[in-house]
Amino acid sequence: MSYMHIGKDFTPPCAQGKITGAARYAEDFRREGMVFARLLTSPVPSGMVRDIDVSEALRMDGVVGILTAEDLPAAPRPGVPALSNELTYVGQPILAIAAISEQIAENALERVRMNIERRPFVVDPLDSLVEGGPNAYPEGNVMMRGENGMELRSLKWTRQAVEDFRAGREPAAEFTTEWSYGDLEAGFAESTVIVEEPFVTAGYPHHSLEPRTCMAYWENGRCYFHGSLQSQSAANAPLSRMLGIELDQLVFINETTGGGFGSRIGPYPFMSIAGYLSRKVNRPVQVRITREEEFFIGSARSGMQGWIKVGVKPDGKVAAVDVIIVNDGGSSGSGSGSSSAGAISVSYQPTAMRFRGASVFTNTTPRGAQRGPGQNEMHAILAPVMDKAARQLGMDRVEFRRINAPDHNSLVEANQGPVTSAYMREAIDMGAQMFDWQAKINQPRRNGSKVIGIGVGEGYHAAGNNGFDGIVRIGPDGKVYLHTGVGNLGTYSYAATVRAAAEVLQCSWENCEIVRGNSDLGLPHSSGQGGSNTIFTHTRTNYVAAMDAVAKMKEIAAAELGGSPDDFSIDGTRVFKTATPAEGLTYAEAAQRAIALGGKFSGAEYPEDINDLTKLAVQKIAGTGLVGVAKDNLEKNGTAPGLAIAFAEVELDLDTGKYEIRDYTAVAECGTVVHPKGLSHGMNGGGVWGFGMAGFERHVYDPQNGLPANVGLYQSKPPTFLDVPRAMHTAAVNLPDPQSPFGARGIGEPAMGCAAAAIMSALTDALDGHLFNRTPVTPDMIIEHVAQNTYNNKSLKINTF
Amino acid sequence: MPSHDVMPDIELYQPVQVEDALDLASRLAERGWLLGGGQDTYGWLKDRNKSPEAMIDLNGIEALRGIRETASGLEIGALTTLTEVATNPLIQASYSLLSDAAVKVASPQIRNVGTVGGNLVQDVRCWYYRRGLSCYRAGGNLCYADTPQGMNREHAIFGASRCVAVTPSDTAPALVALDASMVIRSTSGERVVPAADFFVGPNVDIRHTTVLQPGEILTAVRIPNTWANATFYFEKVADRNVWDFALVSIAVAMRESGGVIQDSRFVAGAVQCTPRRLEAVEAAVRGKARGEATAMSIGTLASNGAEPLTHNGFKMHLVDNLAKRALLA
Amino acid sequence: MSVNPRLTRRRFIKGVIYSGAAAMSGAGVYLANAQSRPAAAVERLISINVNGRTRRVDVLPQETLAHTLRYKLELTGTKLGCNRGECGACTVLVDDVTHYACSMLTHSVKQRSVTTIEGLQSADGQLHVVQQAFLDELGPQCGFCTPGQVLATVALLKSNPRPTRDQARDALAGNLCRCGAYDHYLNGVMRASGQLS
Ligand SMILES: Cc1cc2nc3c(=O)[nH]c(=O)nc-3n(C[C@H](O)[C@H](O)[C@H](O)COP(=O)(O)OP(=O)(O)OC[C@H]3O[C@@H](n4cnc5c(N)ncnc54)[C@H](O)[C@@H]3O)c2cc1C
Ligand code: SF4
Ligand code: FES
Ligand code: FES
DSSP: OOOSSTTOOOOOTTHHHHHHTOOOOGGGOOOTTOEEEEEEEOSSSSEEEEEEEOHHHHHSTTEEEEEEGGGSOOOOSSSOOSSOSEEOSTTOEEEEEEESSHHHHHHHHTTOEEEEEEOOOOSSHHHHHBTTOOOSBTTBSEEEEETTEEEEEOOOBOHHHHHHHHHTSOOOOOOSEEEEESOHHHHHHHOSEEEEEEEEEOOOBOOOSSOOOEEEEEETTEEEEEOOOSOSTTTHHHHHHHHTOOGGGEEEEOSOOSOOTTTTSSOOTTHHHHHHHHHHHTSOEEEOOOHHHHHHHSOBOOEEEEEEEEEEOTTSOEEEEEEEEEEEOGGGTOOOHHHHHHHHHHHSOOSEEEEEEEEEOOSSOOOOOOSSTTHHHHHHHHHHHHHHHHHHHTOOHHHHHHHHOOOTTOEETTTTEEBSOOOHHHHHHHHHHHHTHHHHHHSOOEETTEEEEEEEEEEEEEOOOOOOEEEEEEOTTSOEEEEOOOOOSSSOHHHHHHHHHHHHHTOOGGGEEEEOSBGGGTOOOOOOOOTTOHHHHHHHHHHHHHHHHHHHHHHHHHHHHOSOGGGEEEOSSEEEESSOTTSEEEHHHHHHHHHHHOHHHHTSSOOTTSOHHHHHHHHHHTTSSEEEEEEOOOOOOSBOEEEEEEEEEEEEETTTOOEEEEEEEEEEEOBSOSOHHHHHHHHHHHHHHHHHHHHTOOOOBOTTTOOBSOOSHHHHOOOOGGGSOSSOEEEEOOOOOTTSTTOBOOOTTHHHHHHHHHHHHHHHHHTTTOOOOEESOOHHHHHHHHTTOOSTTSOOOSSOO | OOOOOSOOSOEEEEESSHHHHHHHHHHHGGGEEEESSOTTHHHHHHHTSSOOSEEEEOTTOGGGOOEEEETTEEEEETTOBHHHHHHOHHHHHHOHHHHHHHTTSSOHHHHHHOBHHHHHHOOOOOHHHHTTOOOGGGTSSOOSSSSTTOOOTTSOSSOOBSBOOOOOOSHHHHHHHTTOEEEEEETTEEEEEEHHHHBOOTTTOSSOSBSOOTTOEEEEEEEEGGGTTOEEEEEEEOSSSSSOOOSEEEEEEEEEETTEEEEEEEEEESSSSSOEEOHHHHHHHTTOOSSHHHHHHTTTTTTTTOOOOTTOTHHHHHHHHHHHHHHHO | OOOOTTSOSOSEEETTOOOOGGGOOSOHHHHHHHHTOOTTSOOEEEEEEETTEEEEEEEOTTOBHHHIIIIISOOTTSOOSSSSSSSOTTEEEETTEEEEGGGSBGGGGTTSEEEOGGGSSOTTOOOOHHHHHHHHTTOOSSOSSHHHHHHHHHHHHHHOSSOOHHHHHHHTTTOOOTTOOHHHHHHHHHHHTTSOO
């Protein structure tokens, strides 16, 4: 299929601003009279604030106001309150002070007096699970279904169960979540190879480079809010609820977002501070947060402590997988164990599978989605485990993955539902060839203290959703206005997806203008853009909106020129009679007619089934052109999988425990490629994130006092220019998904999982099959292993090495 | 934990003559804070965990900058930036151990302003201490790191004395290996201290990492030509290759003649509070040829006597391995 | 050691000379704010050269250049990713050398010239060759680190017009990209230096 726009590179309109400094992030907006707020955050991992005395701070020259938890609506508990007197982790915001300068606001923080009543705390989920262990909240440590729905309960395991679990034996214990399919026992019975391992993955902060600064002010009863989210339009409904106002009272402005990686899918509670504080002090308020606060409240990946048992039949087919995952849910209790297990069901297609798990609250930072939450760390752990199985079978590791790879007929995840399509075998073959797998594994491996490891790993994430809305507008000037509620978080998907509308309208890119970044401009409801969803989801919304616009143009033309709408065609500038092309209207004329006609043509009327936000948007633009607007009601049957496979060659120095990634090749299976440069960004960026997961990034908490050790970037260790390969090779299978009008699915998350998995696989390969069962694998672990002090017989822990 | 990142109100003095800086330093004593590139300073001030009343910015004092040859070696002004040290032809030609170390510090931008003086005098990076906890080094009466549960992967394997923080500086081991000496001035005069004596452990002074007293300014580093053009080896092992402090580093100078090592300096960084001379290794390799056999022969001499904490036992292997590598390179 | 001729004869400058309200400069909103500033924080009016223009601005003794640029001179292209020398988002050029604007005092650039991302385009708005190359290669993802990456490249190409990819990596190493757009940025450097077309 050859397209005008789909699959072609282009320069997204925001790129120029990014390289000139003109692009504006929330922190870059100024407003007459703006004041600056700073947060006072918890010094303790668990406790209650008693008696706050802010009088001295308030008396300071230049301090204009203070916001405490009492000024905010009561937050659900346990939850992630914006401000709180109940403290459940170090760094939790207690109050905010606004002053005429940052300097004064910070000085004022030092003048606040308060008493804090300490409570017991815990930073490791197993320390809480073990009988007699402390709970992060007085009432409990897990969410479980009770009489009143989900409620906080105390889940305890015997000492023996915890010990078994740590040591890699199946614990006799209770869980909060379970699912299974197939006959597990039969699966293990037919298996000739059984691998059973414990594992631990570390949680770690997102640390998007832009701290989540907000600025808000009120005018004529409306709140103008500058924020930083992954999606533009997913903000409005929840944020207006948070602020206690109607949908149309919120103007959400978010032209550029400095990264999200899952931490900015929807409005986060912290955002309400700017809104409430500005209302209280009646001035615009900017809340710039520090990097350290970004660590505290910027969300983090949940760590996993687990056990896995894999059974493989003599032909290499994975017959059974049994997995237990205890998540470190931090103070929000959020874990992703079920998604982790679901990922195994996709990538290796076991005939039978069981997952059991619990997400345990700890007194550490709140957790949330982070780039492939669960799936990616699971793949990182899984790759060496599966390598071990392949090795025991005497089967090539790539061949083993090929045999088990998902295809169109595969069933996936807990519910064993269908996929929209899957070309994983094609991806594996393509990658193995690009990487030259055979030659790589047969090369000499040892050179002095250096040893070469070759790895392969896969990534998966559900990559497509449906049911959102699209709007396109053809102006009386003939220009095509592509309205999008998709945010500008760095993937360029806002631009890539509106090109689907341009494609349908067959118009040149120069004749298009993207309308975005400010909800007052009339932007349709959109997804939260989590989890590789945007490309699939919003090529569809743009497609349906553009199809609506085309249908309306044809109707208008038929009414004016006679005949039926079906007799008409479009060419990007005109709608004309297919048989007699001279008879037609320009897009501009059609738009002018639409304005005159009103009704559905001009947006005065709109479909009932669109979201309230989209309705508001259409009301705003009604009468300004021909309005195409529709909800995506296209067929979607099954999971749209984003799949990827990566290959890595590392050169590991046994003396220092350091390694260099000498080659990295990754292939995306994301249906049709919509935007090649965007795809290579996603694949490379995902790769870098994968290297971070495999080698560097982790939470470190002190169990003695609940303090986090790695709040800054230099301690959190995101990979730098010198920690990634000199060049990265990426490609895509580029075969269309039948359930997407342009065949496209997403890839953002799998791009990371495959990289982490390939590195872990390569390290195991370099070390003669040694499994660390741990992410990240750091130089000290490698050194200890080489010195024959293995890490695995030590007790593995999530936050404390 | 209040999280600050704006410096508190403070005075700033910008002298252009050493004498004026010395006057200020002596007058302000503990209340003053000498400012080189500020790359260590600003973190302390932004965190509000140190609260001097005034900064004495030394950058305007041209006499404290620059690298020049002297009759007996090189003299490097204390305010010379790490970038200048890393790229200076004199240093690269004869004392590349130092430029190899300097180029490994932090990041290019930090090296562009960070001074060699600041790099040597910078405070330890123990994360408990940096968080503002009142530990021994901060004047309190406990150490958070040296406990069975302390998160002490980066801490010391030698020289524990209440405090187990390690020297963070990449250039310090190189300068100790080069037998450099430190020129220190105050209003009452000048003293010259050998690098090996300049750095002090917690057993000597738990609040400071050097012998510098309030009122004193490090004005220059002198490198004698003892080791000029010797065989050098520098290696730093850190988690990431930019920004991160050494897990262990090694700076080695070897004087060879007749195919054997006549004399050597093996100095390890990040294993104790000061750069650590590996004298047992130096003795063992004397009179031997560099190479596999000698490398193997030193065994665990480098780590002998180490007392690792819960999470830093790997440093013993690492320091042994690095000492060997110096002999193999 | 030679004496820098640009340095004044004044024996030393004390950073606490009070500047009256009449001497205030900068955007309106800050004028209003500055008048009610408490006595503890005393600003001093200084001149600094930014992007070829002399700017007069009231500066606190401890004020960082990033703060002055972003909040007083409205040059918000200089980003604050960490405010601690750990990321490079705030990178500016001072006398053509890369500096972290978050980790230097505004008072230390009085005699020097500062170039921010806003100062690269020519007067007629034409992009700097590095900017154009980064645009062509679509260097940025989220863009937050991009001004720093561009400036680090400008500095590199001034001293080394045809760097190898490895030299480029080393030169840009002080600029973290959380999005992981490293490969694209390096392509941008190679294109800007005419080694990629
Ligand atoms: C993110 C980050 C990463 C870092 N990574 C590394 C690393 O990998 N390796 C490394 O070695 N360092 C590292 N550093 C530490 C350090 O900031 C730099 O190494 C730099 O060299 C310090 O020099 P400076 O001139 O900027 O110090 P300043 O902050 O100016 O001074 C540091 C200390 O020395 C004192 N001082 C300065 N000059 C003199 C003088 N002439 N006489 C007496 N006292 C003086 C100051 O009063 C202060 O106490 C890092 C710093 C940061 C922020
Ligand atoms: S190691 Fe030293 S600096 Fe760190 S907590 Fe202990 S006493 Fe304080
Ligand atoms: S903001 Fe200056 S280095 Fe991060
Ligand atoms: S492009 Fe987002 S941090 Fe670099």
